[in-house]
Amino acid sequence: MCSIFAMFGLAPGDDLVALRVQAMELSQRQRHRGPDWSGVYVDEGAILVHERLAIVDPASGAQPLRSPEGDLALAVNGEIYNHRELRAASPYAFTTGSDCEVINALYRDAGADFLGRLNGIFAFALWDAARRRFLIARDPVGVCPLYWGHDREGRLCVASEMKALVGICADVAPFPPGHVYDSERGEAVRYWNPSWRDYAATEGRALAPPALREAFEAAVHRQLMTDVPYGVLLSGGLDSSLVAAVAARFARHRVEDDDRAEAWWPRLHSFAIGLDGSPDLKAAQVAAEALGTVHHGFRYTFEEGLDALPEVIRHIETYDVTTIRASTPMFLLARRIKAMGVKMVLSGEGSDEVFGGYLYFHKAPDAREFHAETVRKLDALHYYDCLRANKAMSAWGVEARVPFLDTEFLEVAMGFDAQDKMVARKGIEKGILREAFDGALPDAILWRQKEQFSDGVGYGWIDGLKAHAEAVVSDREFAAAAARFPHNTPATKEAFFYRTIFERHFPGEACAATVPGGKSIACSSPAALAWDPAFAASADPSGRAVRGVHREALTTA
Numbered sequence: 001m002c003s004i005f006a007m008f009g010l011a012p013g014d015d016l017v018a019l020r021v022q023a024m025e026l027s028q029r030q031r032h033r034g035p036d037w038s039g040v041y042v043d044e045g046a047i048l049v050h051e052r053l054a055i056v057d058p059a060s061g062a063q064p065l066r067s068p069e070g071d072l073a074l075a076v077n078g079e080i081y082n083h084r085e086l087r088a089a090s091p092y093a094f095t096t097g098s099d100c101e102v103i104n105a106l107y108r109d110a111g112a113d114f115l116g117r118l119n120g121i122f123a124f125a126l127w128d129a130a131r132r133r134f135l136i137a138r139d140p141v142g143v144c145p146l147y148w149g150h151d152r153e154g155r156l157c158v159a160s161e162m163k164a165l166v167g168i169c170a171d172v173a174p175f176p177p178g179h180v181y182d183s184e185r186g187e188a189v190r191y192w193n194p195s196w197r198d199y200a201a202t203e204g205r206a207l208a209p210p211a212l213r214e215a216f217e218a219a220v221h222r223q224l225m226t227d228v229p230y231g232v233l234l235s236g237g238l239d240s241s242l243v244a245a246v247a248a249r250f251a252r253h254r255v256e257d258d259d260r261a262e263a264w265w266p267r268l269h270s271f272a273i274g275l276d277g278s279p280d281l282k283a284a285q286v287a288a289e290a291l292g293t294v295h296h297g298f299r300y301t302f303e304e305g306l307d308a309l310p311e312v313i314r315h316i317e318t319y320d321v322t323t324i325r326a327s328t329p330m331f332l333l334a335r336r337i338k339a340m341g342v343k344m345v346l347s348g349e350g351s352d353e354v355f356g357g358y359l360y361f362h363k364a365p366d367a368r369e370f371h372a373e374t375v376r377k378l379d380a381l382h383y384y385d386c387l388r389a390n391k392a393m394s395a396w397g398v399e400a401r402v403p404f405l406d407t408e409f410l411e412v413a414m415g416f417d418a419q420d421k422m423v424a425r426k427g428i429e430k431g432i433l434r435e436a437f438d439g440a441l442p443d444a445i446l447w448r449q450k451e452q453f454s455d456g457v458g459y460g461w462i463d464g465l466k467a468h469a470e471a472v473v474s475d476r477e478f479a480a481a482a483a484r485f486p487h488n489t490p491a492t493k494e495a496f497f498y499r500t501i502f503e504r505h506f507p508g509e510a511c512a513a514t515v516p517g518g519k520s521i522a523c524s525s526p527a528a529l530a531w532d533p534a535f536a537a538s539a540d541p542s543g544r545a546v547r548g549v550h551r552e553a554l555t556t557a
Contacts, residue, residue, distance in 0.1 A: 003033035003160035004075040005049040006125035046127040061098030071130040076100040078122030081222040115191040140192040142177030142382025196414040207416035209436035219406035220246040230344040234270035236283025239348030273333040275458030315395040319502040330392040338396040350404035353377035363531040371418035469494040488517035
């Protein structure tokens with residue numbers, strides 16, 4: 001992952017030298033995302049700053065990317081997986097091997113109406129100096145973070161992370177995924193409108209498990225696009241194990257005439273983390289031995305995780321309880337991965353949203369509501385798992401890619417009737433996905449019950465966090481929570497503890513409003529609490545809160 005910072009709406013008389021210095025200083029706040037190189041573009045209408053993590057075309061892909069005529073300047077955070085096909089179809093005179101340069105080419109060919117042709121993860125700012133026009137856009141699901149707001153002079157500022165805008169923009173907010181802002185139009189417009197969002201478009205449609213498998217294998221292959229060492233995150237759960245299984249197969253078949261073999265190393269390295277006794281560490285070792293990966297299982301202590309919390313919250317920019325619980329071990333793991341020289345990893349985020357893998361989906365009343373919940377979950381994913389995977393890894397200059405959220409794969413995986421995703425199919429969540437990969441993993445992994453990452457690293461992690469919050473947050477403090485935090489008032493002492501840390505780094509109502517609220521059980525949307533009367537009483541985001549489903553269910557609310 002890289003980072004971008006942009007400033008638009010400069011006026012005659014603005015001190016460009018001073019604004020350039022300010023833009024560089026603000027961009028430095030997010031340089032951890034792109035430690036390899038910095039680039040700056042300045043003219044009378046715009047400033048673009050780019051901090052680069054060089055993964056594709058390290059030699060010539062420095063940004064901001066300029067058009068041959070010099071009138072276009074582009075700063076991008078992300079990867080365009082179908083850039084080769086787009087290059088081949090464009091008359092544009094490319095000057096680099098960067099996958100992101102196709103954005104300039106497509107804009108030159110079609111103006112702002114090209115976003116739907118991109119398959120990738122991205123957030124970008126493009127300046128057309130000849131027309132005094134700019135575009136801002138974010139990938140369909142919001143895998144790449146992006147924020148925007150206005151400074152005191154009314155200039156529009158855009159940044160990969162909120163920390164670059166704190167103290168500058170009073171109205172800082174997330175830029176919406178799947179949208180593009182064109183300055184000629186003056187509003188953010190949704191460009192991604194898949195038909196599968198409506199259950200009626202999927203009702204009655206069946207999908208054979210082999211077709212699902214083929215689509216996912218193609219997604220993993222697309223996302224192996226890299227010119228640097230890479231690996232896979234392997235928790236030992238179904239999703240990460242499937243990603244690892246497919247990636248390992250491509251790595252094993254690395255031959256000169258195979259255009260699908262792009263492994264930088266001849267053997268695939270896998271990474272896991274947990275407390276002593278972690279269910280994930282044990283399962284990951286089983287999966288790694290079966291797949292033949294070079295596996296690295298790291299252990300951390302509760303105290304190490306607790307010590308990291310303030311820095312974790314500063315990096316991930318949220319006070320959401322589930323996200324912080326899961327981000328902390330991922331943050332610690334990312335540091336180990338970076339120390340081993342790996343710059344990109346594949347991860348399993350998105351599968352639970354697409355296939356209804358969270359344990360509360362066992363209670364879905366029917367296929368229509370099941371499907372509606374998957375759409376709700378995908379719409380909100382940029383606040384939660386995408387945010388966690390991206391920012392926890394980027395804190396140490398590592399890029400996380402998510403094949404389950406590949407847009408071509410989503411067309412397949414979201415395009416059939418959710419009736420075939422429901423638990424009744426196999427008596428377990430994600431039954432059709434497990435069927436599709438029969439034989440690809442040991443049965444103990446293929447049919448392992450869902451463990452949320454924050455649970456799987458070791459049940460003592462969440463239990464310890466709750467106990468610590470009880471010890472450090474007084475009853476008197478907690479009783480005044482509504483007065484101190486009127487927006488999204490913390491409902492538990494653990495939530496209050498995280499909120500106070502967040503407030504130190506991100507003060508103000510606008511920053512607080514970037515985090516959604518509402519009750520949840522096991523990562524559900526608030527709407528899904530209606531599925532079971534017991535959900536409202538439990539309302540804990542841990543998967544163990546789903547009693548009667550999780551084998552190690554919590555015994556107290």
